[in-house]
Amino acid sequence: xxxxxxxxxxxxxxxxxxxxxxxxxxxxxxxxxxxxxxxxxxxxxxxxxxxxxxxxxxxxxxxxxxxxxxxxxxxxxxxxxxxxxxxxxxxxxxxxxxxxxxxxxxxxxxxxxxxxxxxxxxxxxxxxxxxxxxxxxxxxxxxxxxxxxxxxxxxxxxxxxxxxxxxxxxxxxxxxxxxxxxxxxxxxxxxxxxxxxxxxxxxxxxxxxxxxxxxxxxxxxxxxxxxxxxxxxxxxxxxxxxxxxxxxxxxxxxxxxxxxxxxxxxxxxxxxxxxxxxxxxxxxxxxxxxxxxxxxxxxxxxxxxxxxxxxxxxxxxxxxxxxxxxxxxxxxxxxxxxxxxxxxxxxxxxxxxxxxxxxxxxxxxxxxxxxxxxxxxxxxxxxxxxxxxxxxxxxxxxxxxxxxxxxxxxxxxxxxxxxxxxxxxxxxxxxxxxxxxxxxxxxxxxxxxxxxxxxxxx
Numbered sequence: 001x002x003x004x005x006x007x008x009x010x011x012x013x014x015x016x017x018x019x020x021x022x023x024x025x026x027x028x029x030x031x032x033x034x035x036x037x038x039x040x041x042x043x044x045x046x047x048x049x050x051x052x053x054x055x056x057x058x059x060x061x062x063x064x065x066x067x068x069x070x071x072x073x074x075x076x077x078x079x080x081x082x083x084x085x086x087x088x089x090x091x092x093x094x095x096x097x098x099x100x101x102x103x104x105x106x107x108x109x110x111x112x113x114x115x116x117x118x119x120x121x122x123x124x125x126x127x128x129x130x131x132x133x134x135x136x137x138x139x140x141x142x143x144x145x146x147x148x149x150x151x152x153x154x155x156x157x158x159x160x161x162x163x164x165x166x167x168x169x170x171x172x173x174x175x176x177x178x179x180x181x182x183x184x185x186x187x188x189x190x191x192x193x194x195x196x197x198x199x200x201x202x203x204x205x206x207x208x209x210x211x212x213x214x215x216x217x218x219x220x221x222x223x224x225x226x227x228x229x230x231x232x233x234x235x236x237x238x239x240x241x242x243x244x245x246x247x248x249x250x251x252x253x254x255x256x257x258x259x260x261x262x263x264x265x266x267x268x269x270x271x272x273x274x275x276x277x278x279x280x281x282x283x284x285x286x287x288x289x290x291x292x293x294x295x296x297x298x299x300x301x302x303x304x305x306x307x308x309x310x311x312x313x314x315x316x317x318x319x320x321x322x323x324x325x326x327x328x329x330x331x332x333x334x335x336x337x338x339x340x341x342x343x344x345x346x347x348x349x350x351x352x353x354x355x356x357x358x359x360x361x362x363x364x365x366x367x368x369x370x371x372x373x374x375x376x377x378x379x380x381x382x383x384x385x386x387x388x389x390x391x392x393x394x395x396x397x398x399x400x401x402x403x404x405x406x407x408x409x410x411x412x413x414x415x416x417x418x419x420x421x422x423x424x425x426x427x428x429x430x431x432x433x434x435x436x437x438x439x440x441x442x443x444x445x446x447x448x449x450x451x452x453x454x455x456x457x458x
Contacts, residue, residue, distance in 0.1 A: 008221040036067060036076075045288040047186065047258035048228040052290050058403040059069070059074035061430035062282060062309030065398040068290055070188040072128060072230055073135035073376050077290060077311040078394055080302060080387045082106070082139060082318065085132075090319055091377035092384070094133045100354070100381065101388040103136055106189070106314050110142030110162070110173065126186030137187040140294075140312070141178045141194065155195065157212065175219040183225050186197045192220040194235045199267035199274075206239035213237045214251050218454075221255070226361035233292060235263040236281045240273045249284035259290040262310070266295035271450040275304060279429060282309035296453075298330070299390055303410050304423055307403065307430050320382035323376045325369030329385040330413045331456045334362070336379065354385035362389045362451060404432045412442050421446035 041053035051069040058064065060356035068075045070195075082089055082097070082347060083106045097105060107127055124130035127137060142160075154161040159174030175193040193216050195209035217234050224232050234252045238244030252260060262281045265274050278293055285291050290311045295300065299317020305313070318328065325337040327348045334341070334348060348359040348365070356365075356378040368375035397406035407427065411419050411434060424434050424446045434444035 007159065015443050021197055034292075035065075035396055039399075041067075042289045045258065045286075047231065050231045050258040050290075052259070052288065054288070054403065056399045058398050059401055060308070060404045061307040061427075062109060062434060063306045063394075063398045063403050064311070066290070066311060067352065068311075069229075069235050070104070070136045072137065072188055073103055073273075076391075076395055077300070078306045078391055078398075079103050079312055080372070080391050081312065081314040082384055082387070083108075083314055083316045087401075089380070089384075090323070091373065094131060097133075097384070098135065100384050101392070103382065104138055104312075105133065105136070106188065107137060107139045107185065109139050109181050109185065109191075110414045112139070112185060113142070114171070114172075118181055118184050122184045122417070126184070128186060136189070137185075138189040139182050139185050139187040139191065141182070142173050142193040156217075156257060159193070175216040176223040177224040179220050179225075183230065186226075186391060188258070189231045190224075190232055190347055192217045192234050194237055194263060196237070196264060197239065198270040199239060199265055202239065202241070207239060207244055210237045210239075210244050210248050214248065217252070217255070231258045233259050233261045235261040235294070236285070237264050238277075239264060240269055240277060242276070242280060245277055245280045245376060246377065249281050253284065253286055257289070259292065260285045261292040261294055263294045265313075266301075266315075267294070271420065272425060275308065275422060275426040275429075278305055278310065279308050279426070297387070299330075299387075300411075300414060300423060302387075302390060303394065303407060304426050307407060307427060307432065318387050319380045322379035322383045325365075326383075327365070328383045329456055329458070330410070331458070332414070332452075334456055334458060336362060336365045336369045348379075349383050349386070352382065352385060352389070354382050355384075357383040396447070397401055405438075407432055408438050409436065411444060415444070415452060417443070417445055418447045418452075419444040420449050420452060422450060433438065 036055055039055050041055055043054045044058060045052040049071055052066055054064050054066045056065045063230045068077055071277045081104045082102055102108055112121065121127055122131055153274060159177065162171045162173060164381055178193040194213040195216065197205055213235065220232060236245060236248045238248045265277055291309060292312035293305050293310045295315055296305060296313045297317040302313055302425055321333065326333065327334040327336055329349050341362040344362040346362055348362060349357055360378055365375060365378060369379060385389060393406065397403045419434055424444060427434060437443040
């Protein structure tokens with residue numbers, strides 16, 4: 001059976017409401033807006049539901065700092081978007097997310113279409129109203145579940161048939177159905193349904209999925225009922241094949257979209273392959289429009305991919321790792337469940353201004369993480385605050401044209417003298433060579449590890 005409803009009724013804002021909201025949000029931008037004021041945009045891409053103004057470009061790398069005007073909020077990029085799969089961030093209220101400086105958050109079409117269902121969201125007037133969130137929303141198409149729920153899915157040219165994990169019933173998600181659900185949800189940015197395969201797969205299936213994703217993109221475009229109030233982003237696919245990535249990106253830019261996504265990565269592939277696929281994509285995708293690298297959230301990935309020209313990121317990592325008592329800091333993470341913190345009365349991070357760091361000690365957090373819900377809540381607050389602060393620092397460094405220096409300081413703090421080789425290779429591609437000493441004498445030695453755990457002994 002299909003999802004609960006198949007007809008489309010848009011609860012989206014009227015153009016007059018959008019115009020009014022744009023004026024308000026432009027006057028109520030988040031922190032660090034003073035860095036934009038007085039500057040003239042270097043380029044502007046203007047669509048009915050998205051205006052993208054690039055205010056600064058790094059003179060060395062491909063990084064840029066921009067304002068992205070959406071129907072519900074003006075977001076600053078590069079930005080990180082926390083994931084609220086079912087219209088909620090586990091343990092946090094939407095008011096807290098605003099206070100943490102979140103500009104855009106994610107919902108998942110597949111899960112929202114299953115529960116609470118399209119009819120409930122439609123009666124609520126869209127997901128913004130349903131979850132009481134006044135800022136930007138982005139919805140994934142449901143395509144990722146082709147990988148995460150592959151044992152429950154049957155993929156054909158028509159769409160993907162799932163076994164509902166909630167009740168075991170069969171559901172068919174087609175490009176038209178995905179867009180219909182997202183039109184009802186009312187997110188500022190909606191994603192095409194793409195044929196997603198694991199990044200660890202190679203061969204004919206990858207090429208099939210890439211070409212099918214382009215065909216599905218055209219079906220999504222035709223089905224999209226709210227082009228003046230919601231942005232449809234296409235997704236670059238092609239696995240780890242350079243030629244397929246190029247074909248996908250080149251096909252996408254033949255069509256007229258307000259922004260782009262880079263998909264099919266962060267699935268366990270070697271990092272040296274990951275960054276190359278990102279770099280190929282940003283080389284082809286139009287420079288004047290936002291580029292979204294899906295599923296990316298580790299600090300070093302955000303710093304590197306921003307240098308490669310990416311503007312938007314999302315990941316469950318900050319909140320998921322909080323559930324295990326891991327608190328993010330610039331050097332890596334603190335394992336607060338460790339006994340060494342039972343008498344440590346310092347905050348997680350003395351330089352962090354979040355509620356958790358202002359009001360609670362490591363000793364208290366040690367006593368509640370993984371045991372009480374409040375532990376997950378408090379560490380989630382800190383971890384999202386950490387991600388937001390990192391992105392503000394990245395934006396400020398780009399706007400002040402000191403991003404290469406920021407990268408070096410970040411890598412020194414994060415890894416010390418030994419930096420994963422993939423990072424060194426990626427940064428060399430954009431003229432930042434960590435193996436050459438800077439003015440402060442910092443020089444990095446490449447090591448053959450994709451991920452250095454980064455557990456801080458503090």
